[in-house]
Amino acid sequence: MxxxxxxxxxxxxxxxxxxxxxxxxxxxxxxxxxxxxxxxxxxxxxxxxxxxxxxxxxxxxxxxxxxxxxxxxxxxxxxxxxxxxxxxxxxxxxxxxxxxxxxxxxxxxxxxxxxxxxxxxxxxxxxxINFNGLSLEQQKGLIGELLFLNYLLNDDKTAVNAVSSWTSAERDFEAKDFTLGSIGIEVKFTSSKQPRIKVSNERQLDAESLNELFLVLYSTEAVKDNGISLNSIVEQTRKNISTEEERSFFNAKLQLHGYFEEDSEYYNKMYSLKKSFAFAVTSEFPKIVRNHLPLGIYDTSYSIEISALENFMIDLENIIKNI
CATH class of the missing domain: 3.30.1460 (Yope Regulator; Chain: A,)
Structure with missing residues (x-):
């Protein structure tokens, strides 16, 4: 290279x-x-x-x-x-x-x-790229993705390719948050008291062109101290990346998401992680995808109750095992 x-x-x-x-x-x-x-x-x-x-x-x-x-x-x-x-x-x-x-x-x-x-x-x-700073919802989404990126970095099997597998900002509509070979992972982050999965469009849970698709949800609550902020998870991730070249690659992807150091004073809101969920997005998984929509309907956003997903729940470790 x-x-x-x-x-x-x-x-x-x-x-x-x-x-x-x-x-x-x-x-x-x-x-x-x-x-x-x-x-x-x-x-x-x-x-x-x-x-x-x-x-x-x-x-x-x-x-x-x-x-x-x-x-x-x-x-x-x-x-x-x-x-x-x-x-x-x-x-x-x-x-x-x-x-x-x-x-x-x-x-x-x-x-x-x-x-x-x-x-x-x-x-x-x-x-x-949002050059005017990230909204609170954008910050939450980025924290969730970085939590999962650190999970990959901390596993010997996935550490080497972890940063390159973070694909959410790289391609247009087909990209998942993470792509490892033919496996895709979508990551969600919520601080709601009643955890639910918010899906922003019909492409997010579409497994077309993938062998397997998984969904990870981080359920959190807002706290004043001793929590995870966007700034703290960015610094933690940088420390977990072993080479300067990969760190530069990571910094570039942060900027593609709209994270710039000059705005860091606005990114200190903290969250405490309560629970992590992982789901296998099979053909039976409740979702809306492109081939289910009437002609002319697009950019469909919706929410899924966690209680409807018990049959699809898996251990987070199982995602690594499938890679």
Whole structure:
């Protein structure tokens, strides 16, 4: 795997404003990790022949990233320029995705098309990021996902791939909160006195394309002291991650969820964990999925009573055993 972040970190002043390092792992393409020596901002550059058609890039721009081309002699250079250094972890993940996808391409034209497809996907992700702080419900949802992420990190069987399995912010509608091979896990968090499962749309409990789907519910109560806050679970997770590369990956995913350190003073509300539930979402599980809905109905939200799910309850450990 190409570690573009380490290339950026190892850049030393050369006398040039833009310091660039060719990415040798993709020898058939002219790709560069670059740094603006004056501002410290990172770039990704791809240089192609002038006869390669690159579409108008106006619709590819998004918050924190500028995308443009420059004509240099017989070449065109495509620039992806990070404007906001606070987003460097997301940007690393973004460029890593481009490099992985263009590595098997053959021609420059194919590489440009593939690059712009990845850019379009990431624009959708960037557009979903809440840069104005997380609501209380969003905080609760993120705490729940991080509780389960720590559960995976603390098990030898799943620790290595735990961060990469956290997929809730990565794809569009089909992603589950966690995806481990052909197994999906949805995570819910409630502080209600009468625990129930709130499902936000018909896709969440749809097991299509998965061999198995599980649902985890953390039942909690709000407390003033000695509880779990979003800030505390973020720090706990960082400590549980064993490598700096994975920690950077984790930080990028936090930002994709809208968690930024500058807002941390608002994320200290605490909860005490009362009980954890786990359920196997089989075909008999009470749920609403796409193929059950009349034509024209979508984004269906609903709630499920815990008492209706006794026959589907399993031990949390059984999820790990099935992986």
């Amino acid at each position: 190409i570690n573009i972040k380490s290339i950026w970190e190892n850049h030393k002043p050369t006398g040039e404003v833009i310091i660039r390092t060719r990415i040798d792992e993709i020898p058939h393409l002219n790709c560069y990790a670059a740094t603006n020596h004056i501002t410290g901002q990172h770039l990704y550059i791809m240089s192609v022949s002038k006869n390669i058609a690159i579409p108008e890039l106006k619709n590819y721009r998004f918050k924190g990233v500028e995308i443009y081309t420059l004509s240099i002699e017989d070449k065109i250079e495509l620039y992806l320029y990070l404007l906001d250094n606070e987003l460097k972890d997301i940007f690393s993940l973004f460029i890593q995705n481009i490099l992985e996808d263009i590595e098997p391409t053959i021609t420059e034209s194919e590489a440009i098309t593939t690059t712009l497809n990845v850019v379009s996907k990431w624009k959708k992700l960037f557009d979903k």
